[in-house]
Amino acid sequence: GQNIDQPTEMTATEGAIVQINCTYQTSGFNGLFWYQQHAGEAPTFLSYNVLDGLEEKGRFSSFLSRSKGYSYLLLKELQMKDSASYLCAVRDSGGYQKVTFGIGTKLQVIP
């Protein structure tokens, strides 16, 4: 099975940088996703890591260390619209099998 841990809430200031951490223990691993979910809406894809290292995509970056079972999502130049939940999710090994989500980190961006 999968066990995914991430902080439940964070607060950060507009224009700042915030790092959201995720740790996981899994029986199999075939990639880690970060999704954004605004209240009452569907999750939307942000990033994917399957190899160790940093993936950068505009204001968002995601890092993975498979040996440590650790990932983080880095959001730069925070905007008010970034207030949302950020979901860490792990895909089982074996191809396009199930993706298990963490509880999500609710980020509040304040002026």
Added chain:
Amino acid sequence: EPEVTQTPSHQVTQMGQEVILRCVPISNHLYFYWYRQILGQKVEFLVSFYNNEISEKSEIFDDQFSVERPDGSNFTLKIRSTKLEDSAMYFCASSGTGGLTGELFFGEGSRLTVL
């Protein structure tokens, strides 16, 4: 841009009734999923579907639930004899064989309220 569509967006039903939630995945995708999210809780995996059969299901997905792909486009989730605790947002998702990540594309969800 292709998207996953779900109907209905909101359904209210009486306990014990049957509901069918419908999804149209992205047309060239081959892998289909149902997830649910109880208010304030995490997105939970229910079932994955590939090549016209269930590829994996969670412990939540018991005999009360069933999935079907009745034609080339629709993917349905049937919940028999609904219970109060079935009240949740149900998300359909699909993923394709191409692309770099195989990320899941989610529909907007069907909110089920059981009274």
